[in-house]
Amino acid sequence: AQKVTQAQTEISVVEKEDVTLDCVYETRDTTYYLFWYKQPPSGELVFLIRRNSFDEQNEISGRYSWNFQKSTSSFNFTITASQVVDSAVYFCALSRMNTGFQKLVFGTGTRLLVSP
């Protein structure tokens, strides 16, 4: 069975602070994908990143960075110099590889509130 745990229900920060959102996953598969999605108040989930289980290199995209550690089954997401527009619910997700389609298993999400 696959499971994603996001232990932080809600995080509040002040603008320009750095913030890390934690994600821990469980899977019996040796190959899999990990994802982060953003859900702003409008409700549409916005894709942020996909990482495959072969690649443990950290990734940076502007103010966003991701730390994948297979040894601890974690895929954490850091926002540097947070902005009010970063306020949203963030979901970590997992899917199997080579299945012909992408059946996402989501965590319960972390609500990030960035105040001015």
Place this chain on the structure above:
Amino acid sequence: GAGVSQTPSNKVTEKGKYVELRCDPISGHTALYWYRQSLGQGPEFLIYFQGTGAADDSGLPNDRFFAVRPEGSVSTLKIQRTERGDSAVYLCASSLGQGSTDTQYFGPGTRLTVL
């Protein structure tokens, strides 16, 4: 181009009634997914279509739920004899259908409230 659209945006119904929720995927996307998101939870997979066929419907909770995609584009999720526990946001996503490396693009969802 246009993203995934879902109608209606909100649906209020009474217990026991039948409802249909519609999803218009991005043009050219052969893969279509339905998810259900209960309050305070992450989306849960319901069903996956590749073209016109339901390739995986393992997430449908029971036989009151059914989905179709007759022409390989628009999809309708149908719920019979609605129950209060069916209240949730129903999300649709589409992708190019290139397998597990796809990127799913989500619609804004339909908020279903069963009174």
